[in-house]
Amino acid sequence: MMLTEQQKVLVKATVPILRESGVALTDYFYKRMLNNNPELKETFNMGHQRSGAQASALAGAVLAYAENIDDPMVLAPVVELICNKHVSLNIQAPDYNIVGENLLYSISEVLSIPMDAPLIDAWKAAYFQLADLFIATEKKLYEEQAAKVGSWVGWRNFVVDKKVRESNEVTSYYFVPEDGKAIPLFKPGQYVTVRVYVSELGIKQPRQYSLSNMPGEDFLRISVKREDPHQEGQNPGYVSSTLHNIINEKDVVELTAPIGNFVLVNPSNVNVLISAGVGLTPMVSMLKSLSNQSSKAVHFIHTSRGSTAHALRDEVKGIASSNDTVKLHINYRNISSTDVQGEDYHTHGHLNLNDLSADWLPADADYYLCGPIAFMQEKRKELVEFGISNDRIHSEAFSTGGVPA
Template structure:
């Protein structure tokens, strides 16, 4: 249990964390991965490379210090990250490694002796937080153990089929190499996949939303190829996947995540940007399997028709389902694209311009896409009178407050 004096010491570091938090967390990751190179197969090295991981952790450490008197306010974030950790098969002993390197990093960066009471205070604070994560994650692991067809850790899967969905996105149909069963999953959840990246010489994991509703014989992910452009290095895992062939093997963890379709008996509005449409397709397919009892509004934004994934699938569903409406924004439509047929708005998606029937006030809203896109749509929905508790979101990529 943290003493009040320890809480005060942690709170006293808030100004330092605001100014030097990223420097501290960058040092921490470098120290930990140097001392524990095996963890390079657990952590997203692309986020290390871009600095996004250090920024995310710095925000998390700051948020924890600011709320040390009542960390329960961070419960939604802890639940979110706990699912991410389970998906990466992070176990209780891993927290000891993280804690040791974090405390030494605080000592070395802030030039405070390890024997100092500040380090003892942070050790107690970290121990409290680690216990919360371990307990939360243990419950999720137990759910997997009790779910028929589910599994713990990494399991080998074969790529049974590859289907090109757009100029950038390919769907991968995955079946267990052991021929065993699959668990049911919620529409909107994700899996982690792990492949050996030739450029790195070791494995790397990534998390991908499942792009179909629950199926008994396969899982499906739809992955955007991230090409190198200028100073931007190509995506290690996505490009490795795109280069793989049918019957090649990858490693997969069981479906998890707390972003999923909550109520199929309400009107649902699904809003996506780019490859963020993947969990929305899963939700839509699930609602179709229920014969779509309530209206569904599918709103999608992308750069243009060449990168508009699963367009034909959506159009086919539209002809079959009178309760489905589609609204698409092309930032750069081509001359061959037909307004009102291929797309409905030229330019960036602007929810303020949508007709009222597309954004009913009593609906549930689901958002997925890049972080700026998410913020923009959330703000626009609230301005249209949608209550924040009606809006559910899944951030693609690193952003916000994360602890890993």
């Protein structure tokens, strides 16, 4: 369906409404769609529905699309990010018809616009233009998965081979395929989607987790933070709570194949890995791979609330101690009487990259950020202030939506 110039004008005319009421519209849309199609509750993260994160992310995406309707390819990086996430959830082409129908009816019902109005026709053309782009992009990703040795399309059963406590809030899960067949070589930084039955909801739920092990091993490992409902006013995560409290060794979970575009751009260059909290998980995968294959320096900069919250600490220290190309800088926001400076941590308090010496932040290095959104926004700003080009800075969001620059 081709958008006419008049339809583009109509879509752009909705921008002010989307800025003001976009979240209300998308919240209504999700409730409408999941009520009419309850089977999709096993595809969408109900924790994000509960928190409103999903509605906010979709509202931002719809607004960005309307603002750039004359040249949607401006949004290509966002489209690539979303398509990777869709494939990780096994979203298929027919699902776009369900989403499109409910979105159009939501626009009509929330804005009190008849379904036969020109504006609805305009948004129908706009939506299916975008859907065609998504479907074509995802088709290529599915084909790549199907062709890759050891990979698969859709859900595959894995057994929890090991469950290892890494800190007072992070536990690692080692998965091996139930069918005993091969697993694929993934790219350091990629993630899998784990789906488990959540008794509280009475349905299965998916959640994406970065892989924290190195490609080429005979298992897939994720390291999961327990979401504390009393911490920062957050609700407990349905999947993380189930993994921590219910799932044990020998249990079976469902996984989709590794995917994601937060990967090393140039392994042969100097790479600086900057993380906070559980954001270190893809960085550990990158670090292990780089320490095995690159002769260039790797700078690993990590901040944690303290030693008891610092996951995979001994593993990272072991890599650094056995490889003189790896430089390690650990920051604790809070230190205890047993923490030894220079051994357990290097600085404490708030991590500011501008406080590091210039040799930590080379102008020609590639930079990778992972952690809470505010952390990544702040570190990107500090790097730019330090003189690092924006195109050398790569970010990963392990929550709904992307990372605003």
